[in-house]
Every structure is written in structure tokens, then in C-alpha cells.
Amino acid sequence: MTSTICPKCGNDTSVLLSGVCRECFFQNFVLAQLPQVLQARICATCGARFTRGRWIDEYDSETVVLKTIEDALSIHEAAEDIEVCINPRQLTPHMYRAEVKIVARIQGEPVTSELSTEIRVIRESCERCSRVSGGYFEGIIQIRATERIPTENELDVCMRIVDMTIDRMRAKGDRLAFITDTIRSKEGLDLYIGSINSGRHICKAISEEIGGTFSESPSLFGQRDGKEIYRITFSMRLPRFTPGDIITIGNRKVVVKHMGKKLTGTDLTDSSRFIATEEETIQAKLVGNIKDAVNAVLVSEEEHELMILDPFTFRTVNVKKPIGFSPVEDEEIPVIRIDESLFLLPPEWRKSEI
Numbered sequence: 001m002t003s004t005i006c007p008k009c010g011n012d013t014s015v016l017l018s019g020v021c022r023e024c025f026f027q028n029f030v031l032a033q034l035p036q037v038l039q040a041r042i043c044a045t046c047g048a049r050f051t052r053g054r055w056i057d058e059y060d061s062e063t064v065v066l067k068t069i070e071d072a073l074s075i076h077e078a079a080e081d082i083e084v085c086i087n088p089r090q091l092t093p094h095m096y097r098a099e100v101k102i103v104a105r106i107q108g109e110p111v112t113s114e115l116s117t118e119i120r121v122i123r124e125s126c127e128r129c130s131r132v133s134g135g136y137f138e139g140i141i142q143i144r145a146t147e148r149i150p151t152e153n154e155l156d157v158c159m160r161i162v163d164m165t166i167d168r169m170r171a172k173g174d175r176l177a178f179i180t181d182t183i184r185s186k187e188g189l190d191l192y193i194g195s196i197n198s199g200r201h202i203c204k205a206i207s208e209e210i211g212g213t214f215s216e217s218p219s220l221f222g223q224r225d226g227k228e229i230y231r232i233t234f235s236m237r238l239p240r241f242t243p244g245d246i247i248t249i250g251n252r253k254v255v256v257k258h259m260g261k262k263l264t265g266t267d268l269t270d271s272s273r274f275i276a277t278e279e280e281t282i283q284a285k286l287v288g289n290i291k292d293a294v295n296a297v298l299v300s301e302e303e304h305e306l307m308i309l310d311p312f313t314f315r316t317v318n319v320k321k322p323i324g325f326s327p328v329e330d331e332e333i334p335v336i337r338i339d340e341s342l343f344l345l346p347p348e349w350r351k352s353e354i
């Protein structure tokens, strides 16, 4: 092994670390540094932690303490194979002490360092919580229905979609996705939203799941720092029809099964599947709902037809036997009357709704 002379102490050495011998290098070497006192800023309401200029969600105060230490700990850049062991103890609700042990290698040489620090927990209100408590909002989502009033069930479904969307956005780090206020009225639902971005996501999620369209209109709200501040009103229009509605479209009569990007349903005449875009259903008319179905007596079953006693006229009528029709046990069968004609309820609507 070739030896060389350390320029600092003049001794012979086989290895140079940062240009000096091993002894000289480790003489003034500091593996890790940690301030003796640290401050952890956490939100008293939601537990978020303030770090590097912003608030981020944290799960518990132990994690907050660990992360605060990790953020403040600086380790020599030449260190490799670093292991950090943090052992925090809570002294008071607002104070922790922690012992920190760092094990690493410098140029293959094992080095350790033991440090300790005190963490003072400062409880305040994060940007999100102070906005929520102050009733701050950037927009309003007005949920209404087209040519009708939204049903209670639909509004419940909307609220579930809203909660899920907010949770999803928050999990992605968008802390300003929140609802300040929810107002139910005769016409529908008004949601006061923390960010315009969240409003857009919510409306998109609703229209994808239960159909409908939305539009945005800004209105000047005021000025801040010389900039004009706008609030956005999102007009969310739920579709004209809801699942269970019976509509006529062209000469077909259809039970609506699902409203989303498209309307899907079942043709009442032959139980075939029906699918149409929103545009294609513009001419459609609402003629009933499966709730209007009543039971009728099945008089006889032929190869292609069923003879039914019309419960409205008490006359027997023949209807086309649906493919795959299975005989009914109690000889009663749900039917619906539309425009003087009697239709069997499609099989998938029979059991659950009657």
C-alpha cells in the first residue's frame, strides 16, 4: 500500500479523507447536528403540522414530534448507511424530550453520534381550520334538477359523492378542499366550498355518477392586494329522469335504470336493454314510475303470451311473454299501465321494488 504524508500533521498515512489523514479528519468531525430546542407548530383543531412554509396533515402528535426532529436533523453529507433512532418522551402536553442516535459510515469507517433535543409543541389554527371557522368560501355549488325537484335520496347520494370527493382531494394534499356550509332548500342543495378547484371536482364526480351537467359563472366579490377576487357559482343540474322513472322515447317505453354519462334502461315491451345519450333523450317524456306498478292475476301462460287479468278494467288481456319468463308462484305478477296499455315490469325491477 502506498503511503503519503498528511499535509496537516505531517504523519505518514495510507488513506486521505478530505485531503487529510484519518486522525486529523475525525479530530473536528461532526456527524450530525440538532438544535437543542425545536418548535413543532401544530393545528389544535385538525392536528396538521406546519413545515417548510405550509400545513400538512399528520396522523398523531408522536408522528409530528418525529417528523419535526427529522426535519431539523442535519447529517454530514459524506455519511453513508445512515441509521437514525429517535426516542421521544412526552414531559407535558406541550413538551417532549428526545434522544437521537445516529449510526453511519464515513469512507467505510463506522461513526456514531448521540444527541438530544427538546420539542415545544405550539398549538395554533391552520389555514384550513381558520378558514372553515371563519366561514370562508370561494364558490357555491347549487344542486338542482332539470324540470323537477331533486329527491331526498338523490341529495343524500350527492352528499355522499361530495364527502368522498373531498376526502380524495384531501388525501392528495389539497387541504383547501372543504365545505363551509350546506343549505338544503325546497329547490335543492347549496354547498359553500373552500376552493374553486374542489367545486369543479365535485360537480364532475356527481355528473359522472348520477348524470347531469354543470356550468360555472364568476361574480366579482371584492379586491385583495389590488387583485380582483371572484367567487364562482357552479350550477349543477341533475338529469330530468331518475332510476325507476318510466319514459317514452320515440315509440318505446323504457324504465330508467341508471343516469350517468348515458341513460340506460329496460324496454318495457320486450325487456331489451336501452341506452341513449343525453342529447338523444331530449325528446323523451316522463310517463310514470315503477312505484305505480300493481299486482295482477296471471290467468294463463301460453307459449308466447301471458293472459293477465287487468286490475284496472277487470278484463283479461294478452301480453307478450318475455324471453326467459319463469312461472310465478302465487300467480300474481306486477304490471304497470301506461297510455291505456298494460306492461309487465321487467324482471330486475320485480323483486326489490314491489
Ligand SMILES: [Zn+2]
Pocket: 006, 007, 008, 009, 010, 011, 020, 021, 022, 023, 024, 025
Ligand atoms: Zn493528519
Ligand SMILES: [Zn+2]
Pocket: 043, 044, 045, 046, 047, 048, 125, 126, 127, 128, 129, 130
Ligand atoms: Zn387545522
